[in-house]
Every structure is written in structure tokens, then in C-alpha cells.
Amino acid sequence: MKSFLYENKGEDLICKACRRFCFIKKGKSGFCGQRKNINGKLSVPKGFVSSLAFDPIEKKPIYHFMPSRPTLSFGALGCNFTCPYCQNHSISKPGDSCPVYPFTAEKFADTAVKENIKIAVATYNEPAVFAEWAAEIFYVFRKKIKGAKIGVVSNGYFSEDTLKLWGPPDFINIDLKSFDEDIHRKITGAELKEVLSSIELCLSLGVWTEITTLLVKNLNDSSAEIRKAADYIKSLSSEIPWHITAYRPAYLMNIPATDKQDIEKAVFTAREMGLKHVYGGNVVGDSLGDTFCPSCGKKVYLRRGYLEYSNLLDKGKCPFCSYLLKGVWE
Numbered sequence: 012m013k014s015f016l017y018e019n020k021g022e023d024l025i026c027k028a029c030r031r032f033c034f035i036k037k038g039k040s041g042f043c044g045q046r047k048n049i050n051g052k053l054s055v056p057k058g059f060v061s062s063l064a065f066d067p068i069e070k071k072p073i074y075h076f077m078p079s080r081p082t083l084s085f086g087a088l089g090c091n092f093t094c095p096y097c098q099n100h101s102i103s104k105p106g107d108s109c110p111v112y113p114f115t116a117e118k119f120a121d122t123a124v125k126e127n128i129k130i131a132v133a134t135y136n137e138p139a140v141f142a143e144w145a146a147e148i149f150y151v152f153r154k155k156i157k158g159a160k161i162g163v164v165s166n167g168y169f170s171e172d173t174l175k176l177w178g179p180p181d182f183i184n185i186d187l188k189s190f191d192e193d194i195h196r197k198i199t200g201a202e203l204k205e206v207l208s209s210i211e212l213c214l215s216l217g218v219w220t221e222i223t224t225l226l227v228k229n230l231n232d233s234s235a236e237i238r239k240a241a242d243y244i245k246s247l248s249s250e251i252p253w254h255i256t257a258y259r260p261a262y263l264m265n266i267p268a269t270d271k272q273d274i275e276k277a278v279f280t281a282r283e284m285g286l287k288h289v290y291g292g293n294v295v296g297d298s299l300g301d302t303f304c305p306s307c308g309k310k311v312y313l314r315r316g317y318l319e320y321s322n323l324l325d326k327g328k329c330p331f332c333s334y335l336l337k338g339v340w341e
């Protein structure tokens with residue numbers, strides 16, 4: 012597929028899909044391994060999915076944008092980060108034999124229509140790597156489906172051009188892997204400040220934004236780091252949902268899974284810092300997914316797993332004090 016997200020430098024080129032801005036020599040690929048310079052033109056992924064699923068929006072995780080609605084979620088291959096615990100490494104770091112399935116944007120939209128789904132989400136591997144293909148799917152989806160909504164689950168390293176190519180999307184979940192620059196670089200091989208810049212860009216463009224941190228014991232779970240991250244998020248808005256989820260051993264990392272007490276500790280620390288919507292995830296018997304009214308403190312949305320819920324909100328308004336919670340509820 013032809014890309015517009017690059018700039019020629021003679022026969023070489025610079026890819027502009029993500030904030031790595033790889034300089035790609037003729038015949039070579041960028042850092043993600045999926046975008047190639049073929050005779051001075053950037054060849055990019057298109058026409059296939061590695062994964063396709065009907066997921067509840069809560070699974071992204073997104074809690075404050077059309078809760079309890081189903082999505083049609085898709086992914087391709089490759090990633091621009093190096094996380095050693097990648098939970099989707101089979102597609103983010105694919106070998107030659109990773110299976111993919113031919114697909115078209117029309118077929119994607121038709122599948123959604125058949126199942127009465129109005130939300131499309133690019134997820135599973137980093138969408139910036141297949142920025143143009145995701146944009147094509149979003150375009151057709153929006154054209155064919157009345158009231159369509161578009162979402163992205165990302166590590167936050169997409170470029171501004173990519174975000175704009177996506178519409179921008181209606182909602183996004185951005186990973187905040189660590190709030191310590193050195194730890195962030197160690198985990199991802201990428202710069203924290205660029206991820207923060209993406210979060211701020213999304214907010215400035217009116218994209219509904221939620222944040223996720225996968226908590227790993229003795230790596231990014233210190234109280235000091237949780238407090239710094241909470242302080243930063245609060246400086247943007249105390250009502251940005253922050254999902255603190257438990258790591259499970261995967262890919263190159265085999266230290267034990269994060270336990271529920273560690274997640275609870277981090278969630279309660281962030282709430283004490285003044286954040287109104289901090290959620291725990293990936294823990295058994297999870298009761299950390301409930302939403303409380305920021306004004307009167309009463310429970311207004313109860314969640315158990317992805318599918319069980321009890322919504323007391325009236326079009327986003329607290330039934331006890333009428334406070335309008337931030338989010339898109341209808």
C-alpha cells in the first residue's frame with residue numbers, strides 16, 4: 012500500500028507514522044520491521060488482520076466511553092516498542108510464520124453491520140505501524156455505519172500526522188508504561204516525554220482519552236513513581252480514567268504475576284492523590300472497577316469483569332447529586 016506518512020531523502024526516506032521517525036535506506040525496513048523502503052517508496056501493511064474479535068469496550072480498557080457496548084476490534088503485525096513482557100508478542104514481534112488473514116475495509120464494515128456493532132477499534136499490536144490501513148478501515152466504517160465511533164489502543168508513540176489521519180479517533184487508550192524516564196526507556200526503548208506529548212495532543216484535539224499502566228513488581232510499582240504519574244495525570248484533569256492493571260509473565264519476562272494487593276495499593280495511592288477514576292485490572296475477584304461520583308463519592312457504576320455491570324448513571328449524571336461525570340455515555 013502507498014503511504015503518505017513519509018518523506019523522501021533521495022532514494023532513502025523518513026517514515027513519519029510514529030515518533031521514531033526512522034530513516035530507512037533503500038531496501039531496508041524501519042524499527043518496527045513492517046514498513047519497508049522499496050525503491051524509494053514506503054511499503055506499509057495493508058489488506059490483512061492478525062486478530063479480529065467482538066470485544067466489549069471495557070476490554071480495551073475503556074470505561075467512560077459508551078460503556079457496555081460491543082466493538083469490532085482488529086490488529087495487524089509489528090511494534091515500535093521493545094517491552095520484554097509484551098502480552099501480545101506473537102503478533103507484535105512476529106516470526107515469519109505468524110498467521111494473518113486477508114481482509115478488506117468493506118468486509119470489516121459489513122461484518123460490523125451484520126452484528127449491529129458501531130464501534131471499531133485498532134488494537135492488539137501498535138496501530139501506528141499500520142496507520143494507513145487502520146485509517147482506511149476507519150474511513151469505510153464511518154461512511155457505512157451511521158453513528159459509528161472509532162477507537163485506538165496505543166503505546167502513545169504515533170505521530171501527530173498519524174493521529175490526524177485517523178480522523179482523529181473518537182477515543183483512545185494510551186499506555187503509560189512508567190513515569191520514570193530511565194525505566195520507560197529500559198522497558199520500551201522509547202522516550203517517556205513523547206508519550207506524554209501524545210496524551211496531551213489527544214486531549215487538545217478532544218479525543219476521549221484513558222490511560223493504562225501495566226504494573227510490574229519492582230520495575231514500575233514504587234509509590235514514588237505512582238505518585239508522580241498521578242500528579243501528572245491530575246495536572247491534565249483529575250477525571251481522566253487511569254487503569255492500573257496486573258502484569259502476567261509473557262514473552263521474555265518470567266517474574267511472578269503482579270498480585271491483587273500491589274494493584275490495590277497503587278490504585279488507592281493514586282486515588283489519595285486526587286484522581287477520581289483509578290481502576291484496577293487483570294486481578295481475580297476484581298472489585299476495583301467501580302466508578303464513584305467525583306462530587307458526592309457514591310458508587311454510580313459497578314463492574315465485575317467485562318460483561319457484568321450495573322449502571323446507575325442517567326446519561327452520565329449521578330443519580331444522587333446530578334453531577335455530570337466526564338465521558339461519553341450514550
Ligand code: SF4
Nearest residue numbers: 026029032033041043
Ligand atoms: S512506524 Fe515503524 S518504520 Fe515508521 S517510524 Fe515507527 S518504527 Fe519506524
